[in-house]
Amino acid sequence: MSERQRLMVRYLQRLDDIAPAGYTVGVHIRFASPLYLKSTYPQEWQDVYAANAYSLRDPLVFWGISKSGKTRWSEINLPDPFGVMAKAAKFGLTYGAVIACGKITSRTIVGAARSDREFTDTEIADIEDIAHGLHDVTEPPEDLTPAMIEALRLVGDGYRHTAAAAELGISESALKARLSSARDRLGAKTTAEALRMAREYRLL
Structure with missing residues (x-):
């Protein structure tokens, strides 16, 4: 295992500890396709999400593409005409945070969830640190000729x-x-x- 892979594993293990209801990580999203994608949300929700192409309708994704920074799901004030957030809550994804970093042409978005309470400011800061770490460690080299x-x-x-x-x-x-x-x-x-x-x- 390379040092890069070891660092990624450590970051994802930290996310496992912070997000008991699961997480989704999309690293270096370019032309709507991430360099690396992983989700530990309930498989049933992942299946529903994929079957309904919710990635094109998810207010969390819209927030992450259009903004950089960190926020709680409850603080996102974007239209949700397909009721993605309400449907996610039925699978235990009730509270959450989303972090977005990197250039708009190579954006990393991390969503993390809990079913019991809002994330604390300290937990969100930890998730933000993880998102930046994943973004940096997977930065494609630009100096190959x-x-x-x-x-x-x-x-x-x-x-x-x-x-x-x-x-x-x-x-x-x-x-x-x-x-x-x-x-x-x-x-x-x-x-x-x-x-x-x-x-x-x-x-x-």
């Missing part, structure tokens, strides 16, 4: 080093240098790990 990405892509497509170098019109040593630089910038120990990370970051 097109040459490094192309070298990774060819190796990922099954090309051996000699064939990949020939495809690119460079020497094998130059290809290895590009792969080495890609590993360094991704923080990967092996080319296989660099490939996995590049795919997770949607660089390939």
Whole structure:
């Protein structure tokens, strides 16, 4: 497990402790699709939510996309014509907080729930810290060059080093240098790990 994965696990374990009714994490949401998505809300509610495409109608999502910061669900004053919040409450998602951070083009949104009471200010601050931590630890690298990405892509497509170098019109040593630089910038120990990370970051 990489250091990045270990940090993510720790952040999610903290969320488990703070949000007894569950949570949903969407990290680096771009073009309505998150780099990483996880929900521990009741499976029955997740099924209803997905079947009715509530992500397109959820006032919590609208708040998170349009604003940065933290708030309690009860403080969100947005229209809910489909009654998403009332339906969620039937599954024990009665009280909650939502945190949004990052640029509008790469937004991270964390929703956390309780069934018994409102979150305290301290708990919300903890959730905010977790949201920022998840956002930072999964920040896609912006300094991989097109040459490094192309070298990774060819190796990922099954090309051996000699064939990949020939495809690119460079020497094998130059290809290895590009792969080495890609590993360094991704923080990967092996080319296989660099490939996995590049795919997770949607660089390939």
